[in-house]
Amino acid sequence: MEGCCRSCMPCCRRLWDWCWPGFRYPRVPNHNTVISNPGAQAAEIRTVSGDVRVPTPKKRPVQLYAALFDFEARCDDELSVREGDKLSVLEQRGEYVLAKKVTGSLQAGLIPANYVALLQDEFAKHKWYYGNINRVKAEKLLLAQQNKDGSFLVRISESHSDEYTISARSEGKVYHFRIQRSVIGAYFVSDKLSFGTLGELVTYYQKNPRSLGVQLVEPCAQQQRL
Template sequence: MEDCCRYCMPCLGRLWNWIWPEFRYPNVPNHSSGDVIENPATEAARISTVSGDVSVPSPKKRPVQLYAALFDFEARSNDELTVKEGDKLSVIEKRGDYVLAKKLTGSLQSGLIPANYVALLQDEFAKHKWYYGNINRVKAEKLLLASQNKDGSFLVRISESHSDEYTISARSEGKVYHFRIQRSSIGAYFVSDKISFATLGELVSYYQKNPRSLGVPLEEPCAQQRKQ
């Protein structure tokens, strides 16, 4: 009868679905019988497919990023952290113009440090005065347009859209220009696909000596704004 009704009057499909439901819901586990899922995440880690159960891999833990202190900083309150230039740190979170950081050597203390006193340490880039690590475009422009900087001032920062790439931000004629530094399939650094470099330092050095290739001069690293 069901097949006949569905065939002859398909426009009443909603009625037939109500009378003869197509889907059967699974029985709800009876908690009183002890049939209880103690850890729903464990159940969700397996997905049933036509070819059998497939295990879903656990999400990978994000590796701890290593930072370095660029300058000495003396704590002025119990919330702040005293660091020496070169101290290795892990940054827990950003708080306005400060970061909550933890020392990775010595006392292993944690506390607040001005955000521009630390730099993400990748391939020893933090040793360069022009390397400003993980700052955004707005912050870079603010630093470069500050009174202590002039045309030719520049910095290198981590790209906001690609964490494995970088950006040169340079001041010229009172404006700030940004140039994306990309990575090739073999790890070389380049701004133009006409020439690439084995290291970030080599790329910066080349454009300092050949400003016409970039279009703006790279004369002096951006002057760091220190907290008083």
């Protein structure tokens, strides 16, 4: 009724406003309106104060699991694993977990929950792991007289707390290689080759120095706390 009265007798607008008070929403703009910058992305919206970029959500560190036993899939929904396989658990489903392999075929499927276990921080046991030291400290340690070419260490990345860096001495200089994490928790320096654990990555590049470009011979000789 309100719409009919307003359209038939617009001259009585004040009367209609008195009869039907309340907030009236503005008209929706025509969908054929041309945007001044059609190439603009949603992450860059121009406002009166300038361009504003929406910050990228911080990536949560991925928890890594290991298969405790061999398991053969009995249907298409299940995942075959071998003891020691590294997995990323996506969700719990009753007595099963939906898991995804972090290396190799990257397949996903259901596994009995009691067949997997969370891997704790295993890096501290390695002599090459120096934890939370910065680039300058790493270079000072590696260039000390106790170390020669081929000395190396692994440290937590200064810019990404859930990633790591290999610092290695070669020809009297120190080179740094960022170890990134994939969305399923795998470790990699090159996106062509990933590993389930940090230890596996280091061992591979120790045996294949050409892949990294420098030799990883011995862990840094000077102790971490010096």
